[in-house]
Amino acid sequence: MKDSILVINCGSSSLKFAILANAGQETLVEGIAERLGSDESSITFKFEGQKNIIQLEDGSHKNAVAHIKNWLSSHPIIESSLAGIGHRVVHGGENFSESALINQNVIDSIKECAQFAPLHNPAHAKGMEVAFELFPGLPQVAVFDTAFHQTLAPEQYLYPIPMHFYRENHFRKYGFHGTSYRYISQRLAQIAKGSDQQGVLVAHLGNGASTCAINKGLSSDTSMGITPLEGLMMGTRSGSLDPSLLSFISQAENISADAALDILNKKSGLLGVSEISNDCRTLEEAMESGDPRAKLALDMFAARTAKHLASVATTLESIDHLVFTGGIGENSSYLRQVICNHLKALNIGINSTLNENAPRGETINISSDSSNTNVWIIPTNEELMIALDTISLIQH
Ligand code: ADP
Helix, strand or coil, rough: CEEEEEEEEEEECEEEEEEECCCCCCEEEEEEEEECCCCCEEEEEEEECEEEEECCCCCCCCHHHHHHHHHHCCCCHHHHHHHEEEEEEECCCCCCCEEEEECCHHHHHHHHHHCCCCCCCHHHHHHHHHHHHHHHCEEEEECCHHHHHHHCCCHHCCCCCCHHHHHHHCCCCCCHHHHHHHHHHHHHHCCCCCCCHHHHEEEEEEECEEEEEEECEEEEECCCCCCCCCCCCCCCCCCCCCCCCHHHHHHHHCCCHHHHHHHHHHHHHHHHHHHCCCCCHHHHHHHCCCCCHHHHHHHHHHHHHHHHHHHHHHCCCCEEEEEEEEEHHHHHHHHHHHHHCCCCHHHCCCCCCHHHHHCCCCCEECCCCCCCCCCEEECCHHHHHHHHHHHHHHHC
């Protein structure tokens, strides 16, 4: 039966892929092509518990997709089960409030939004063009990180700057991680009946991190902005700060505004504060062996996450659920605890035993008995959402 979906996440120098079967429930094969554009590129296939790394003779995106096609031709049962291709797209601007069946107009619109995602969107468009060339018969679907947040009200998405920047340049908050938030909202509705009619806060905490308020199933506010730099402190991103710092940094270092922005995107956050690493697990190990810089970075991360949870909560009528997800949200009991310590005034509390013993990769309620809000850990699954959207759009 044709029900497998090839999910592609095409970045500027990497291409992650997976083939999902059984309505997205089963991953048949997955992998990543890395260092594309260099002469040291490779593609890795993970299949039936085995990892196979192939050096790429030509590091183009097309060559990476050609290797996926080659792999499929030596696995004809999987090849013949393919029904479509789903692409993750970072920025859909105001053009897309939901996933879309890809045609040339859709590709052109994705290229139009490239001004706000200059590294990602051109790579996504390229991935689609290459996939059409190499898999000519397969329908393709684009799933946007921004789409879920198109329900924000103008008072949430507009920046308080002269309005002509919005009218003429589309400068506004877009928000990201929308596919993850949509998955969490639907998954929560399965385990907490009625949550799709309630107020939900979600902290998606990974290398990139953001918060979202979901009011009756719709995004009502989120911490990221016109780009993924706004909001929380992240692995290497500063998150929100006084914009005057941009010109102070460029003056202090005698560099351009773009170079100063690069510092806020790539050298700040956990990495900049700890001066050790952008990686939460590495910092937790350093903190446990007594490094105060690691503890300061993690505690700042927690304080700022709590602040942005409280901030987006102003769009809810009640905070019925708080969900932690993403690599850090799912795995760091330390950060979950410190974040919730900052939310005591909102009557949000967790049971420290449940929090510390939460089994990896499972959905679990970790609220304390006295908490007004149900606090959950829910592993996210963006690939599943992309596969399900693809199945639903290609069936129409
Ligand atoms: P991305 O934004 O790249 O998708 P992930 O959601 O994979 O990021 O999250 C990566 C982060 O999760 C890293 O900072 C990593 O250290 C952290 N992480 C993963 N496992 C653990 C763990 N067991 N304890 C603490 N942090 C963890």
